[in-house]
Amino acid sequence: MDFIVEYLSFFVIQGEGGDQNAPKTFKHYQTLDRYDYGDSTLKSFLDGEFTRICKRKAERHPNTESAPTKIGRFIVEPGYELDSNPNYNTFQRLRSAASAAEFHGFADELVRLYMEAAAVRGGAFIVVHATPNRYTDEPLLFVLKCDFEPKIARITDEQNLISHVEMAISARNMKSIQYPYMPEDGMLEPWELKIHQASHARYFEDFLRFVSYEKAMPELMSEHVLTMVNEYMDDKWQGQTGEERLQEESQFEVWAASEKRSLQESWDQERVVAAAERLVEQQPNLSVAFKLGDVSVKGPLSEFGQSIHFATYNGRYIALIEGDAFEFDRGMSPVELLQPPDLLEVLEVVGRKKDKSGAGKDDLPY
Numbered sequence: 001m002d003f004i005v006e007y008l009s010f011f012v013i014q015g016e017g018g019d020q021n022a023p024k025t026f027k028h029y030q031t032l033d034r035y036d037y038g039d040s041t042l043k044s045f046l047d048g049e050f051t052r053i054c055k056r057k058a059e060r061h062p063n064t065e066s067a068p069t070k071i072g073r074f075i076v077e078p079g080y081e082l083d084s085n086p087n088y089n090t091f092q093r094l095r096s097a098a099s100a101a102e103f104h105g106f107a108d109e110l111v112r113l114y115m116e117a118a119a120v121r122g123g124a125f126i127v128v129h130a131t132p133n134r135y136t137d138e139p140l141l142f143v144l145k146c147d148f149e150p151k152i153a154r155i156t157d158e159q160n161l162i163s164h165v166e167m168a169i170s171a172r173n174m175k176s177i178q179y180p181y182m183p184e185d186g187m188l189e190p191w192e193l194k195i196h197q198a199s200h201a202r203y204f205e206d207f208l209r210f211v212s213y214e215k216a217m218p219e220l221m222s223e224h225v226l227t228m229v230n231e232y233m234d235d236k237w238q239g240q241t242g243e244e245r246l247q248e249e250s251q252f253e254v255w256a257a258s259e260k261r262s263l264q265e266s267w268d269q270e271r272v273v274a275a276a277e278r279l280v281e282q283q284p285n286l287s288v289a290f291k292l293g294d295v296s297v298k299g300p301l302s303e304f305g306q307s308i309h310f311a312t313y314n315g316r317y318i319a320l321i322e323g324d325a326f327e328f329d330r331g332m333s334p335v336e337l338l339q340p341p342d343l344l345e346v347l348e349v350v351g352r353k354k355d356k357s358g359a360g361k362d363d364l365p366y
Contacts, residue, residue: 003050006139007100007129008032008042009107012167013115014122024120026111031104042126045171050130050142053176058194061283065216068198071181072211073191082191087210091179091193094129095139103129110143117207123147124169135186143177145203146170173198177208221279221286226256228275232267263310263317273305292319314351 009031013024030036037043058069074085082088090110097103107127114125128142146169174196181192193211195204205213215223229252237245255261267275279286279301286301288308297319299308309320328336 003130005037005130007103009127011125033100061217069196141179145175
């Protein structure tokens with residue numbers, strides 16, 4: 001993917017953001033046009049980064065809230081157009097700049113907004129207007145933040161050997177904003193942008209106050225499950241209120257609020273499989289993860305009731321996983337040499353465990 005860089009503004013931010021009262025300042029170093037950029041040392045530093053940023057994968061519903069790469073969407077009130085969003089307007093002015101001087105002025109506005117964000121750290125702040133000419137004539141806007149790298153030394157010559165670089169920057173942990181988001185080569189989404197911030201500090205989420213992000217998959221799926229629980233309660237109690245319903249509602253509330261949740265034993269197999277199918281229809285790649293005793297298991301949610309089964313036997317919980325073949329990785333173990341016994345023989349072993357301990361499932365901690 002080749003880019004034509006039309007304009008680039010380079011700023012340096014000085015001052016640490018750990019102390020909110022610490023002064024933070026910025027300085028404009030240079031704004032380059034297409035010809036200046038072609039002759040600058042920044043070209044070799046950045047050229048590969050534009051493609052890397054565009055190709056970086058982002059999930060609309062990431063697996064964790066702290067995912068480094070996210071897709072954001074501009075927030076507008078119902079009935080209003082996209083140009084009612086301040087962040088969108090700022091980006092559009094930069095994309096439509098007609099000269100290097102005009103681009104510098106709009107980039108200056110952008111860096112001032114960024115300086116108001118929490119936990120701003122020193123480093124290079126670079127705003128770029130670039131076009132992936134092979135796929136589209138529409139320009140992309142890149143906002144890049146490179147933190148200063150401490151204790152960087154550079155080898156100079158055989159006399160001096162090493163010289164200290166006071167303000168070194170690296171692309172290694174570069175934070176970036178790409179607008180518009182390009183889900184496929186040449187396909188632009190004017191309502192969306194992509195951010196990447198490989199840091200615990202949410203710089204860009206704080207900076208872009210009028211951009212929203214989809215919920216992480218665990219939170220989204222939890223909401224769907226609770227919706228199904230409410231449907232189940234309404235269907236079961238048919239508008240009745242009473243002590244039994246309140247107790248059951250309280251049980252589900254405690255379960256939903258717990259970080260380490262136990263098997264509730266409330267729904268039959270058919271209802272659970274149907275609920276899992278509803279979720280998988282919305283998100284085919286969902287997984288189910290659980291821990292039984294000291295053993296952790298993770299597999300596709302779509303396989304629950306198919307090749308993943310839960311059962312009880314003689315007062316013990318059993319997770320049964322079926323398949324055509326085993327596959328092992330990492331270091332070899334003697335388990336790989338096993339001639340598997342019949343399932344009924346294993347169940348006899350499970351039954352003897354219960355008989356020896358005298359404990360049933362009601363005595364298990366969960």
